[in-house]
Amino acid sequence: MRPERRRFDALVIGAGGGGLRAALQLANAEATVAVVSKVFPTRSHTVAAQGGVNASLANVLPDNWHWHMFDTIKGSDYLGDQDAIEYMCRAAPKAVYELEHFGVPFSRLENGRIYQRAFGGQSQHFGGEQAARTCAAADRTGHAILHSLYQQNIRARTHFFDEHFALDLLRDESGRVLGALVFDIATGESVVIEAKVTLLATGGAAQVYRTNTNALINTGDGMAMALRAGVPLQDMEFVQFHPTGIAGKGMLITEGVRGEGGYLVNGEGERFMERYAPNARDLASRDVVSRAIVTEIREGRGCGPRRDHVLLKLDHLGEALINRRLPAIRETARTFVNADPVRDPIPVFPTAHYTMGGIPTNRHGQVVAPTADAPEEPVEGLYAVGECACVSVHGANRLGGNSLLDIVVFGRAAANHMIDYLAEHRYHRPLPEAAVEGPRARLDRWDEARGEASVPELRRELQRTMEEYAGVFREQESLDEGVARVRAIREQLELAAIGDHSRVFNTARVEALELVNLADVALAVVTSAAARRESRGAHSRVDHPDRDDARWLKHSLFSLAEGMDYKPVRIKPLTVDSFPPKERTY
């Protein structure tokens, strides 16, 4: 049976903050927009972001975009592209004011302005005193932003394909992207969505690790779709381990806890961050704090009977402040560790959290790939934003509060560029029948029983492999072993079967398709990590402990067909002087 065909000007895949911000801009510009999401939009993972969104509003302490830019570049360990970072930091205040106008219920200061808190890696005067740059709605900022953006899209009458799973991009012979093949999870029916322009906004992939802060849906679907379309993934070795996931379980405890004055202690009751970051202490960059925690535990100074975690103390902040600024954290700690942070510390451990790498784009959100002539040629008709993309504003390590900023700034920027693209490309291009066949076969394949390997077992094995061989600290031999193991898992997956061949709400099939995506992304992470022989940001090599700018100040590109390639970092900002790499201390 031939799948139903639908036509829109623009197709947005993913309904988190990036996708919804872009969809809103497109709908407001009178484009017809389809948003495809495998879950109901407000269940996208943006909903779980806690601490806030960075912008130099200077509501609490002096601030300006240029300081924010410096902090972001330093935080990125100089791997971020300085043109994109300048663009984002300059646009930040306007982007946050827009969110407020959309209805986001930000916490407020006595004078009625948006509340801002301190977060890691923030400074005044290019590395001076701590700044307070993170705009917060208590500790539910992501929820507040996602719901407001969804509400605005209802107003704008955006067309939603809820609980539809995107299988693959559809391309013609020239490589131009013409939409996607999706299927309705509730009925099992496929739908061809034709679009003049397509945006990937599918979020991150920390589900490649066993213990992670991510939702179960964060399986790197868009990244894997890009890989299968021949687009490389950039800087995938840089995976952020959040210093304060609940030990052994992974639920996120926001950096805002430390921003409000909480701190970490080891088994000896010592505030150990003073030794690792004498100035910023607990508010050093996340990579620095995560390494410090793992080092403390390795050296025998962990907490608990097994000395396998550290403690996050916030009881000294008082019940009133905790209830006002960190209510959801209190709820989470009570639920998952049976501890009330008003009295008890929270056991924490670095936990896989954020994918700095992703689908390479320029600052307009256009997906770019190397060609024979140039390192960064736009892929016609394809855009990407947010965690699935790599623009790159986060480089080797993202600052807390910059991910919500990334999605709203580049969601908007990409949509604006797409609107221009639509003006120049007024008609749908013919979609060759053949373009649908490959993606269709990827779906139908799960109706056949090919072998014995089971999807849940392979998923578990993949997640354990990544945790063991590509964790916080890395080393050549184990990374090479990791590459071999992930390759083996991908081969077994070819032969895997599922035990459910029904049509209606077949979640086993969705999970199988997700695992295929996860395995492709895992291969990108571990292969890129094995290739990069230096330590930079979140990528810590015990066998290459120093940053090596002479050889490695460059972006990694991993593709399924060709393996590793590299391209230069864009060191030149838009208008100001470049920040040259220098030693990074906090």
Next chain:
Amino acid sequence: MADWQPLRFMQAPGPKAGRMRFSVYRFDPEGDAGPGTQEYVLDDLTPDMMLLDALLRIKEQDETLGFRRSCGEGVCGSDAMNINGRNGLACITRLGELVEPVKLRPLPGIPVIRDLIVDMDNFYRQYREVEPWLQAREAQPEVERFQLPEERERLDGLYECILCGCCSAACPSYWWNPDRFLGPAALLQAARFIEDSRDEACDKRLDQLDDAYKLFRCHSIMNCVDVCPKGLNPTEAIERIRKRMLRNST
């Protein structure tokens, strides 16, 4: 690096692991059999594990069991279901709190699509019906609109809703009139905007709700308050709307 070993967090030995029994509602819309229940037994469970952990383990044994889930920490609202007769989220319900066999049913009063998955279309339609977006006609300032902390505090207890549906699916008035009574979740959203000092459509919103069914089918039974996994109070929110209507009409 000879001393280098991968490091991973090992869970400290917790309370004694044990066996638990689950009785789960099953419905296959493509099969010939009608709805029924299926028994599952799991070993090595601990009281501090969450019900979602158990469901994920059941799913590994029986891939045909259908349920929604995503964040696993009570913020996305996907895994609402009826647990031993009470609506709640599987991901924040501790196994240790549950009597056996643990009876899992879809949210009551809502059409079932498959197993524990219900059709939320009507619920979402009612959410949209209250026009849940900030409506302001004045020109937007070039910075944020000011809102005092005490004005912002009026939104606490209203804006945190995760649209899980536990409340509406626990409301007898909603069961009787799902097409005409908006239900606690949609009314909580209405209150969230009525109470927002930045919203300029308060009167219009009150007029739209002034109907024998939309709002006034609420009889303050308070099941919604009892089950809300976020500790919100839709009954009180509805009461606030009523009081405003009263004030407007006098």
